[in-house]
Amino acid sequence: MTITIAPEVLRPSARTPIDPLTDGRESCARLLSTDAARAALSREGTPLMLLDLAPVRRCYRRLRAALPRVRFHYAVKALSHDAVIAALGDEGCSFDIATAQELHQVLRAGISHTRVIHTHPIKKPSEIAEALRRGVRTFVVDNESEIDKFTGAPPDTRLLIRLAYRSPSAKSDLSGKFGVSGTEASELLGHAQRRGIRIAGFSYHVGSQLDDPGRFARALTDTLDLMERLEKTAAARFDTLDIGGGFPVAYDEQVRPLEDFAGVLAPILDERARHLDVIAEPGRILVADAMSLVTSVVGIADRDDGRWYYIDDGVYGSYSNIVAEDVHPLVFGVDEVLQDEEPVAQAGNTRRRVTLGGPTCDSADVIARDVPLPDLRVGDLLVSPAMGAYTSVTATTFNGRPVTPIVVIGGQTVP
Ligand SMILES: Cc1ncc(COP(=O)(O)O)c(C=O)c1O
Structure with missing residues (x-):
């Protein structure tokens, strides 16, 4: 028997970028609106990994x-x-x-x-x-x-x-x-x-x-x-x-x-x-898709290269996958993710491209540049989906920051 496989399947994909205004949001919205996620966040604060089995x-x-x-x-x-x-x-x-x-x-x-x-x-x-x-x-x-x-x-x-x-x-x-x-x-x-x-x-x-x-x-x-x-x-x-x-x-x-x-x-x-x-x-x-990271804005600065938000987890912590693997998780504002369709479209109009800095003193601790985000205030929450693989396990305690806790919020049984 000769195996024939369509050539388009055998080629590497063209690496189509995900649309940050739509993709990934729905799953974040579903997760963050659950009672278990809300309870975990109000109990533990941020940064927090939400694990759904x-x-x-x-x-x-x-x-x-x-x-x-x-x-x-x-x-x-x-x-x-x-x-x-x-x-x-x-x-x-x-x-x-x-x-x-x-x-x-x-x-x-x-x-x-x-x-x-x-x-x-x-x-x-x-x-x-x-x-x-x-x-x-x-x-x-x-x-x-x-x-x-x-x-x-x-x-x-x-x-x-x-x-x-x-x-x-x-x-x-x-x-x-x-x-x-x-x-x-x-x-x-x-x-x-x-x-x-x-x-x-x-x-x-x-x-x-x-x-x-x-x-x-x-x-x-x-x-x-x-x-x-x-x-x-x-x-x-x-x-x-x-x-x-x-x-x-x-x-x-x-x-x-x-x-x-x-x-x-x-x-x-x-x-x-x-x-x-x-x-x-x-x-x-x-x-990968089982864990989402929720962080919050700790500081805001307008520098020569634009707006910076400093958040409470970074590349020496859960975002270690960015440096170790060169993968780039999406980041959304929690409030905009939880809005229904109409306000999300409006929020898209007011977005600006910002730099996201991690919490350590090291200049290398930059999570992403050029991320489209709505205007945020200190204390506002952010969420990254697809944070389950090679994140917590490769996180360090640099600057004395503990590894971000993981809370199981569902999936203990699935029919
Ligand atoms: C020996 C070995 N097996 C399995 C894995 C898991 O691979 P992946 O996470 O790409 O499925 C790795 C990843 O580094 C590996 O080194």
Whole structure:
């Protein structure tokens, strides 16, 4: 069977900007008008992360429906919150951990070790020993020294070799730090075979926030080609393929729907990977839309380059994703979001382009320039949607500011 995929799906998207006057507002308005959000804000004040578990559950169900042959391991690193782990555990999701701390958190939630894989390619020997002691058996490696750490591990231990695929258009190209070429993978396989250590298959990550189904498809076919070649030439038998994460979400640009990615991956998996246990490690797509950040204006200054609003969270805090990942969350005034359609249109007329500064003393702590916002006063609230992934987990306490608290406001159960 030859797989034919429409060329427009295989091309990276044209990065259509989101209209800040309309997109994202509705979901913010719905969230902020709930009793739970209002109560949390009046109790906690700002800055505050509002976590709704319903989008997490819905996204997991959507992933399952789109790629029914894939077993999903949530990449805990994206948002390591107990409520997220509990909700996904409840939905039947498995977990991808990178440290002993993440492992303990998942096990504390009552998740069986059989649903956990350890995908950090470089681990302290003591972390490997701890994961093995807790029953984890699937690990990722990408060099001989790491393989050697598994000498004497229980016989049911299974290693996946991490491959590197360049993805310059991803927001985080993950191929620079980890992963090997096909040739190097073949040498690592030989190295493991000589030591009696089982290589069960391969793993890769195409890069995070990658809006390019063609890249996902090429990485998959290249890996399957390599696996078939090595099975013929190196007397190997593989049973596992880990296709990583990377599915994009909309920040200030539209991205393709998950189903476009599934549409290119599913036919390849159906045709060529029926004999394999196919797993994926999505992080961002499962949690990004689940959390919104509410901040307030702390100070206002009119400078040579225009109006500045200084708010109570910044790039050393929850907006750490701006610096670490070069993603750009939208920011709205809460009052305008809560107005009905007519006043929103009027507010659009009175907007001005402003700079948003974070709360620390550092000049690098600028959240956005040229943001269209209505006139605001000290104490007015702002909201950013899609703040669930790689935000709180990468926030610092620079200047003594605590990491912004997270309050769960819904989705504990979803029929
Ligand atoms: C090994 C590994 N797996 C999974 C993920 C999650 O990727 P994403 O959030 O892009 O889905 C990452 C992200 O950095 C990763 O490094």
